[in-house]
């Protein structure tokens with residue numbers, strides 16, 4: 001009887017007599033007050049150490065909450081959870097999943113699944129032989145906390161270090177950027193008709209069978225390891241359109257990265273998680289077999305929409321997982337008439353929402369992180385009939401040349417510690433009517449315990465201070481931090497319909513004006529064009545400044561034809577009266593090499609003028625060739641830089657460069673001239689006429 005009660009009380013079925021150690025009192029000690037707070041409730045050192053780590057969720061989920069597992073005993077619930085993970089890792093040829101147990105094979109203390117874990121805990125890690133896979137156990141490190149993941153990384157992953165601010169610095173291996181040429185999408189009867197294939201499309205086809213070959217390769221590799229990390233998390237803050245994802249990976253770094261980047265479930269949500277909507281198998285440390293059909297390198301990133309799975313082989317760059325899930329959302333959301341956007345998003349205290357579109361490195365993260373506004377998200381959003389919502393739970397900032405002075409919020413986010421939810425100071429500025437009218441809910445959540453991951457940065461061996469100017473490993477150094485690390489993040493991350501749509505282009509040619517106001521047709525023209533000219537790339541291998549056109553400012557992630565997204569954007573902008581802007585965050589006064597990059601403080605002034613509506617009231621002049629409306633003045637921005645031709649010393653060179661760029665725009669748009677944008681024939685014609693005229 002007593003035993004039963006104790007089992008129910010600690011929820012594990014493990015019973016241990018907890019008689020405290022008797023303290024020995026000598027004659028001398030009698031009468032002397034004991035300064036210790038009591039005696040230790042442990043009989044052995046192991047037990048003492050086991051007391052140090054308090055059992056908590058998710059290992060000990062809360063009792064009594066309703067949901068998928070509501071009527072199950074704790075043992076049964078955990079058994080089903082392990083079964084689900086085993087099924088995720090199942091070999092399709094052998095027809096079975098591995099024997100999974102919870103816990104760290106290195107002797108760590110995570111094995112909450114009592115009976116299974118206890119029996120096999122002492123098994124020595126065998127020399128791995130795949131043919132013995134049915135005999136061995138795969139340890140599952142399930143939704144570990146940042147602290148646990150830190151320990152795993154520091155203990156077992158070479159190249160993992162603590163920086164002076166407590167961030168985890170790590171290396172992503174040979175790949176320090178995405179590998180879009182190695183992306184494959186399974187073509188089947190459904191996707192053949194639904195998806196965007198062919199010229200300009202990022203979706204390079206692969207057949208179902210080849211996917212299975214790569215999946216098996218990844219699963220076999222994962223099964224051959226002593227341990228794998230499993231994250232069960234969410235995408236999309238819009239509760240009606242939340243997607244459940246499971247990420248299986250082999251590195252603590254990957255698990256921590258996704259912990260930061262996806263939405264973190266509460267213990268209750270995790271308990272009721274059930275079957276994921278999509279699963280990633282990240283076996284990035286292991287290459288694909290180049291003799292496999294469709295493979296052109298040893299890297300392969302494969303999406304199978306029918307199986308709801310993604311396989312990663314031959315790259316450890318964590319951005320592949322983040323952007324792979326983004327591709328998934330670009331498929332799932334439009335099916336629900338929701339527009340998925342490669343954009344940053346923030347909101348003013350009056351509820352004015354701005355979207356920041358732009359290719360990698362154009363300023364989405366930098367400019368959406370604004371101390372005077374609420375951050376909704378830095379990179380991936382959905383625009384539904386109800387709201388604009390962030391897909392992710394974290395930000396992924398470029399950190400080359402990061403400075404505390406210029407970007408204090410990002411700088412301060414690169415740490416280990418607790419996140420700040422919306423500061424009360426900021427709340428004071430919000431009137432209650434605003435809160436009620438906008439239906440904003442600011443949850444008084446306890447600050448979560450989280451930590452940033454720094455990829456491929458260089459730091460001082462002794463002080464552990466990061467040198468953000470050092471490009472020794474790569475130019476594409478990155479920080480991934482949970483959104484709560486930005487003090488004025490808006491949690492939950494959604495807001496009302498967008499008022500301003502800002503298209504960012506980093507124009508290395510230096511001929512686009514720092515800011516221009518766009519008509520709806522021009523907005524669509526530039527959205528479909530998706531221009532930028534970067535100097536250094538996120539995309540693996542590209543280091544030179546080149547013009548890039550990427551439809552919808554994110555062709556690499558589109559699943560459907562660009563005009564599908566464009567038509568939805570046009571409709572939403574019309575419906576909600578949003579204004580489009582083109583902002584050049586790149587060069588002025590000359591091309592890359594002779595001119596200079598526009599100073600961030602000037603760009604911020606421009607963006608402020610857009611937010612405050614003051615720019616809307618300015619007087620404008622139209623430019624030649626591109627027909628862009630340029631404001632005559634903006635407070636705090638030198639007048640000379642607003643008109644590019646004034647900023648260039650060599651007017652002849654300016655004109656030639658302008659025409660060169662116009663030609664590139666025209667060539668690029670040729671593929672789109674035969675498409676209709678939605679039902680509106682008039683708009684389609686206007687869009688075609690909204691490009692450069694020369």
Ligand SMILES: Nc1ncnc2c1ncn2[C@@H]1O[C@H](COP(=O)(O)OP(=O)(O)O)[C@@H](O)[C@H]1O
Nearest residue numbers: 360361362363364365366398585598599600603
């Ligand atoms: N005028 C400017 N506007 C925006 N970003 C600038 C500007 N000048 C320099 N930068 C730098 O360019 C980079 C923009 O990168 P980021 O904001 O991460 O882009 P994205 O999120 O679009 O990939 C940052 O490193 C930022 O400091």
Ligand SMILES: C=C(OP(=O)(O)O)C(=O)O
Nearest residue numbers: 178319359360361396538
């Ligand atoms: C993660 C990426 O996004 P961005 O550079 O747009 O922040 C990427 O392109 O790899």
Ligand SMILES: [Ca+2]
Nearest residue numbers: 342359360379
């Ligand atoms: Ca991006």
Ligand SMILES: [Mn+2]
Nearest residue numbers: 364365379396
């Ligand atoms: Mn970004």
